[in-house]
Amino acid sequence: MVFTAGIHGDEFEGPAALWRLAEALDPSQLRGTLLLVPIANASAFAAGMRTSPVDNENLARIFPGNAEGTLSHRLADALMRTVVEKADILIDSHSGGVRLAFVPVAGFYEGGDVSAAVTARSLQIAKQMGIEYLWQLPPVNGVLSYEAARRGIAVCGAEIGGRGNCLPEDAENYLGAYLSVLAHQGMIDPAHKRAETTACLEGDWQTTPDAGYLETVVSLGSRVGKGETVAVLHDALGQTIREFPAGFDGRVMAVRHLNSVQSGDLAICVVKETIR
DSSP states (O other), X not given: OXXXXXXXXXXXXXXXXXXXXXXXXXXXXXXXXXXXXXXXXXXXXXXXXXXXXXXXXXXXXXXXXXXXXXXXXXXXXXXXXXXXXXXXXXXXXXXXXXXXXXXEEEEEOOSTTSOHHHHHHHHHXXXXXXXXXXXXXOOOTTOHHHHHHHTTOEEEEEEEEETTSOOHHHHHHHHHHHHHHXXXXXXXXXXXXXXXXXXXXEOOOEEOSSXXXXXEOSOTTOEEOTTOEEEEEEOTXXXXXXXXXXXSSEEEEEEXXXXXXXXXXXXXXXXXXXXX
């Protein structure tokens, strides 16, 4: 099993939890092989940035990488070849970083280039994390978990927290999830198992077509009705440019924390609720 975090340099919940996981485990009692990569993108982490300050690349969009490319492409290639492709299971830990905030979700892929067998195994792993919600992840080329799933590896792409810092309860939630999936897989004491998650969220972000000041008018995690205004975009004088209505009855899975937006930025994420 491989745990990765710090793909984005402004996401701190995963690294904090993986450091604690390393301290908590007794290698003599571990069954199987566990690889931990707390900070996958060292240059971005040092700068506190989502992208690399070296080549301005988003590591989370360029897997499987290129051994002949810029630093980020070479890093993606090395991570994929020497770490991820050796795994039976990959847990990739993210958060909202400086700009966003997420409710806790354990993601899996279904359909497309991911086989039914990998989907079933990934869904099982996501459930075993015991995080509040499952999330049927949108398939995006270049994302580490998606590229791993396409290669036959069971994956969970998780999101907890954000807002540019690491709340203790978010790191604690991640740590409990790591211990839970290890216990469910028989690698550590079964006493660490959490109850499996069944509540599932399906959907993705709305983006803003315009720049401005984005005001979120609903609470993270709240339920909203179809047509309800969930965010409002203002211009530099405070005048309303547009409102963002919910397209359906659903739950607010993620919000934008940084108020300033450019055209094409993520704005609000209202998703449907199902049971898996």
